[in-house]
Amino acid sequence: MEYRNAIFIITEERSCQIYNVGEEFKVEQNALTGPEGKPVCLVLMNELLKALVEKKSMQRFSPMGPQRVKFECGGCSGMIRFEFKKEKDFATLQMKLLAVAEQKARMRHLDRFYDVLRGLDIFEPLNDDSLRDLSAQLQLKVFEANKVVLKKGEPGTSLYIVLEGKVAVIGDEGQTLSEMGVGKIFGEMSLLSGEPITTSIHSREKSRLAVLSSKDFKHVLNRYPVLQVFFYRMLVERAQANTMRAGTISSGMTGRLAEINPVELFQLINSSQKTGKVQLTLDDGSADVTFHEGELIDARYGELAGKEAFFALLAKSEGNFTYTGGLTAEESTLPVIGGFMGLIMEGLRRVDEQRS
Template sequence: MKPFRAVFQIIDNNNCPLYESEDIFTLTQKSLSFPEGKESCLILVRELTQLLFQLLEENGEPDFVKKYTCSGCTGLIKFQQVQGEEKTLQGSEESLLSEKEQKLFDKIRNYALLKAIPAKHLKKSISCFKGKIVREKSLLITKGQLNEHLYILLSGEVMVEDGEVPISRLGEGELCGEMSYFGDSIASTSVRALEETRVLAISGKDFGKLIKKSDAVQMHMARLLAERLSRANSRRASDFGSSMQGKLNEMAPAELLQVFHMHQKTGVLSLELPRGNAKVSFLEGSIVVANYAGKSGQDAVFAILVEREGVYNFTSGLPDREMQQSAIGDFMMLLMEGVKRGDEG
């Protein structure tokens, strides 16, 4: 009988406490090998042992398409069989960093935003980060102007401000310019250095590629956006009377929809967009109706999120028939799916 050997690689990682995406496990008739330096998960040992019996019984060709999911603990992984030696070497290969890059990696590795990204991915992308020094009282980001980068603070402090209204103070390890990740390039607030400040800049496009395989970081970004918008929009609460209007180049669709969600508004958001008129109906902050460019429901929301030009008007109140509608989906999940589709497009 031919010796059995199967190599599995993690293809999706949702808060697993032990392993990272692209980690490799090797299963034979007699042993189970874990990634070097990693602990053995007893849950995974049990499940791969059961899988071994199943594969031995089938005694067929390897299935490199089928995906397997662990039963989970505080986290969850998905893995699939890959072709042996070549993929194993590829998966274990470490990115070689210069001395300067290694120092930068060691400094930023445990920042809240980056620690959930597998070390291999972060090392491969370290060259995408560019250092910048911002002088005291200088603007890093200017409201209403083009901004295509996220900035991670290495030292110093900055103030996020809307005109003369201070919104939040940020320090080492924190992020600003996050809307560039969500596809928007026009800054809705300014960021001013309170002292000489060192930052790392990375384009929204490169950052999207970096975190593409990390659901945990994507959710961190969604929560960060929600918290930032909540603080910023509390300053704008007085504008929320019976109506609100403006231009999308001053407030991106992702931020605009979040405004009405965070304030649990009930009413109709009407938009004049490049591909025609759009409508989004909110019931206590949840989207219950959406129409745009011949699409409806979630697909219409996704289409609206990628637009950058147009005007909008919000009017309080809904028709009786829409007051009975259910939400078309969880708001934050809609937002994140829209971001993913925008990246893929």
């Protein structure tokens, strides 16, 4: 029997560096093609072609009836098993049409959310064709409300993109630390750093997530080097935020107010008795806050100055900041603007009154 038109499917995988369970290899007129967007493993291809050339039986008989024969590839550090997925009476044209139909079916669920993917900063450097190729690597997962998506302490296995719904970052005491909606990405830090997951993620409501496995994540970075820059910058920013939360800050540090709010940032500078300036870029302009040995000596925000500028900045939750150490000779002579903790308490009282 000649298997000129056939499909093999991976049924088991252990530490294979390239392929996943469920991925298929198509033989058409004795030409072999693998999963789209994946590099070719010559060892596996050789095993598949050997099975075809030697015309090995694709079935064996057992007390349970006919069983598909499993083939194994263990030519490198990993191991995968695959079996013949019978393609009966399919002509070449029919196989091509089948392949097109399968590809369309796989992409249909992501096409619905293409605009979400297109609008993400991470994918902005990719043209439409590249983004669609990358989307072919994504799997769609649906989580009902209040389900565990990621659990703290477990190894990171995938990157997640919220396509629909909302998820929450959950603290050790079960409290909600933050929420993420459509377009947000999580899980990438464990993949980049190799460290276990640091916080648990739960679905706040029914959510649809695009999932990229760690294996495919590495292939994506290799295929699209421009994405490496994005993730490297994300890794640096997150590391800086963690450093600041640990109680240290150094000149040149940058970050987002969404990760460390102005109150925490200013208290960190005060407790560390730092001398320098925080420059903030906000949606309605820029601001400067100057410290000398941890004490506030100047603040500028639009038309506001001194205490009023400082109080107004405490309410900000969106924007970027940069801390630069050192002052000019003139700045070093500025007097302290009141006791720092007194200013913080007064500013928080005003924020609460405004929100009320």
